[in-house]
Amino acid sequence: MSLKIDRYCNxxxxxxxxxxxxxxxxxxxxxxxxRMAVAG
Known part of the structure; x- marks a missing residue:
């Protein structure tokens, strides 16, 4: 059960x-x- 929860959280x-x-x-x-637009 806890393994399933761990996998879900990961x-x-x-x-x-x-x-x-x-x-x-x-x-x-x-x-x-x-920036390119402003510089250009």
Whole structure:
């Protein structure tokens, strides 16, 4: 039972990490594009 809960928590944690990583990537890309537009 506890093993199943552990696995579920690990999966949720992994999914949250994945979402955070893609979110950071989107923010970084947007910021870079804005900087290029301002500089250009």
């Amino acid at each position: 999966l949720r944690h992994f999914n949250l990490m994945k979402i955070n990583t893609s979110h950071i990537t989107i923010i970084t890309t947007t910021t870079t594009l804005i």
